[in-house]
Amino acid sequence: MKKIAGHPESLLNVQTKYCGGCGHGIIHRILCEVIDEMGLRTKTVITNPVGCAIWADLYFDTDTVQPAHGRTPAAATGIKRVLPDHLVICYQGDGDLAAIGTAEMVHAANRGEKFTTIFVNNAIYGMTGGQMAPTTLVGQKATTAPLGRDPDEAGMGYPIRVLEMLATLEGTRYLARGAVNNPGNVRKLKGYIRKALEAQMAGVGFTMVEVLSQCPTNWGMDPIKAVDWLENNMIPFYKLGEIKDGIEAAKAAIAQGGSK
Amino acid sequence: MSGTTTEKTLMKGNEAIAEAAIRAGCTAYFGYPITPQNELIAWMADRLIPMGRVFIQAESEVAAINMVFGAASAGKRAMTSSSSPGISLKQEGLSYSAGADLPLVYVNMVRGGPGLGSIAPAQSDFNQSTKGGGHGDYRVIVLAPASVQECADLTYLAFDLADKWRMPALILGDGVVGTMMEGVALPPMRDLSTLPDKSSWAVGEQYKTDRKSRHISSLDLVPAELEKKVFNRFERYAKMAAEETRFEAVECEDADVVIVAYGTSARVSLGAVQEARKQGLKIGLLRPITLFPFPSAELDRLAKAGKRFLCVEMSMGQMRDEIRLATHDRSEIGLIAHVGGVVPTEEEVFAEAKKMLAGGKK
Numbered sequence: 296m297k298k299i300a301g302h303p304e305s306l307l308n309v310q311t312k313y314c315g316g317c318g319h320g321i322i323h324r325i326l327c328e329v330i331d332e333m334g335l336r337t338k339t340v341i342t343n344p345v346g347c348a349i350w351a352d353l354y355f356d357t358d359t360v361q362p363a364h365g366r367t368p369a370a371a372t373g374i375k376r377v378l379p380d381h382l383v384i385c386y387q388g389d390g391d392l393a394a395i396g397t398a399e400m401v402h403a404a405n406r407g408e409k410f411t412t413i414f415v416n417n418a419i420y421g422m423t424g425g426q427m428a429p430t431t432l433v434g435q436k437a438t439t440a441p442l443g444r445d446p447d448e449a450g451m452g453y454p455i456r457v458l459e460m461l462a463t464l465e466g467t468r469y470l471a472r473g474a475v476n477n478p479g480n481v482r483k484l485k486g487y488i489r490k491a492l493e494a495q496m497a498g499v500g501f502t503m504v505e506v507l508s509q510c511p512t513n514w515g516m517d518p519i520k521a522v523d524w525l526e527n528n529m530i531p532f533y534k535l536g537e538i539k540d541g542i543e544a545a546k547a548a549i550a551q552g553g554s555k
Numbered sequence: 556m557s558g559t560t561t562e563k564t565l566m567k568g569n570e571a572i573a574e575a576a577i578r579a580g581c582t583a584y585f586g587y588p589i590t591p592q593n594e595l596i597a598w599m600a601d602r603l604i605p606m607g608r609v610f611i612q613a614e615s616e617v618a619a620i621n622m623v624f625g626a627a628s629a630g631k632r633a634m635t636s637s638s639s640p641g642i643s644l645k646q647e648g649l650s651y652s653a654g655a656d657l658p659l660v661y662v663n664m665v666r667g668g669p670g671l672g673s674i675a676p677a678q679s680d681f682n683q684s685t686k687g688g689g690h691g692d693y694r695v696i697v698l699a700p701a702s703v704q705e706c707a708d709l710t711y712l713a714f715d716l717a718d719k720w721r722m723p724a725l726i727l728g729d730g731v732v733g734t735m736m737e738g739v740a741l742p743p744m745r746d747l748s749t750l751p752d753k754s755s756w757a758v759g760e761q762y763k764t765d766r767k768s769r770h771i772s773s774l775d776l777v778p779a780e781l782e783k784k785v786f787n788r789f790e791r792y793a794k795m796a797a798e799e800t801r802f803e804a805v806e807c808e809d810a811d812v813v814i815v816a817y818g819t820s821a822r823v824s825l826g827a828v829q830e831a832r833k834q835g836l837k838i839g840l841l842r843p844i845t846l847f848p849f850p851s852a853e854l855d856r857l858a859k860a861g862k863r864f865l866c867v868e869m870s871m872g873q874m875r876d877e878i879r880l881a882t883h884d885r886s887e888i889g890l891i892a893h894v895g896g897v898v899p900t901e902e903e904v905f906a907e908a909k910k911m912l913a914g915g916k917k
Contacts, residue, residue, distance in 0.1 A: 361774055363648060377609060377633075399621070401614075
């Protein structure tokens with residue numbers, strides 16, 4: 296008899312430290328399901344971010360590496376370059392990826408590094424307790440934007456649409472944005488993640504899946520309100536879907552002996 | 556460049572370091588341009604790309620050291636190089652590497668500081684190099700070549716030491732050491748299959764055995780556990796110091812005044828010792844080759860034998876303080892300190908040593 300559902304092998308069966316209603320647990324799970332389905336658990340290296348997912352190495356039953364805050368794309372570059380046949384996953388939050396590690400992320404993308412970034416965007420700093428993130432929406436409150444993010448106040452600036460920015464770079468091959476606020480979106484997200492990881496193993500170039508994720512604790516609302524808030528506030532600004540898909544073109548170029 | 560160990564080639568120090576690293580089995584180099592080490596990164600690009608090894612010009616020194624962190628985590632011999640301002644940027648990644656017990660090699664061709672300073676040779680990064688450099692309690696192995704031959708030999712050695720002691724190793728030079736040309740007999744090309752086996756700790760290739768998943772990290776939020784890790788690391792440093800301290804002693808045994816100098820300062824000082832000996836003056840030279848571990852026991856032995864010291868350094872007494880500690884402040888220690896890219900002259904060193912000699916014991 297074939298088991299068609301169960302706890303993913305790549306995910307340890309332990310209780311996480313994540314808060315109730317946090318999206319990280321769902322993201323970990325579907326990522327691990329895809330790794331399992333591809334049969335790559337023992338050929339995977341995940342780089343952890345600094346932020347709430349710093350504990351990822353307690354949960355993933357794969358090899359992991361913990362670099363400094365924001366330097367994960369650089370470390371993942373080093374790992375993937377010396378282990379090119381491995382599945383390398385760069386797991387980052389919005390502060391890690393779009394603030395302190397912007398240079399590392401943009402240049403890894405521009406080099407067309409052949410790892411996959413899972414970018415968890417919950418529009419807030421979680422681990423340090425609710426400070427403004429580069430992706431915090433205009434008007435959204437944070438401990439460092441107590442009256443709400445105001446682009447003209449205290450250098451707060453504007454929320455960054457990372458995928459749209461990266462789409463202009465030729466090294467990026469697949470950029471998709473999903474969400475974990477309802478089962479339908481989770482299923483779509485899993486498809487994006489599978490497509491990105493398969494593209495990585497086909498060697499096509501830089502792949503990133505952004506995940507809009509809820510943070511009830513630091514948004515100051517209960518989990519049910521949080522999934523609605525994500526739907527009504529984040530999705531209108533951060534459009535869901537495949538922002539860029541150059542996978543088939545890249546595969547064709549590889550087949551013709553062009554860009555590898 | 557298929558030279559054997561006996562055939563001599565004319566090379567710059569930066570080039571000799573790069574070629575020796577390749578021969579030592581460095582399969583991944585990540586760097587960012589900065590003077591005075593640009594020959595090194597160019598040599599790496601020329602050689603590594605056709606060899607099919609990894610070469611990346613990173614977007615910053617910060618990125619470069621973290622790429623090294625990744626490659627070293629996967630058990631590969633990896634390296635980066637820079638000069639003072641860039642090395643300051645690398646301190647974050649070096650602290651994380653030391654905290655994760657990762658072996659790697661990095662090169663600092665020191666220039667005048669602080670800040671942008673100058674591009675001329677200096678030794679002002681002595682304290683940064685020998686006391687850790689980044690945040691937290693840790694050390695790196697520091698090797699200070701004084702010739703192009705030593706650039707090659709010490710780089711070759713650095714990879715072995717880093718692997719053996721599971722810690723970063725630094726080649727510390729300056730603009731003179733990096734850009735001067737001398738004859739060098741290059742070490743043989745290491746067969747990569749003979750490199751130390753790191754399968755007991757590195758990530759990757761989990762499928763080859765049935766081992767548990769591994770986590771390369773410097774994080775430990777339990778104070779007593781983290782303290783134990785740091786204690787263990789310092790025990791390892793002490794063992795390493797006992798085995799790996801290296802220095803060169805020239806005419807020290809009968810000397811009344813012993814000059815202490817490394818790298819470029821030692822080359823200048825050697826000329827002063829040769830001139831002194833021609834004139835029958837009892838002046839010697841103690842040249843530390845490892846700055847961490849520092850040859851403290853040898854200096855203490857010389858101090859107990861009644862020697863006085865003249866420290867010649869291109870920094871503001873940073874190494875002099877290390878000599879004071881090593882000799883328990885029991886000896887007179889003169890100081891010639893130049894900074895900002897100014898190199899001491901042989902005449903100046905000779906005159907000062909002669910003056911100390913004439914002054915007799917205090």
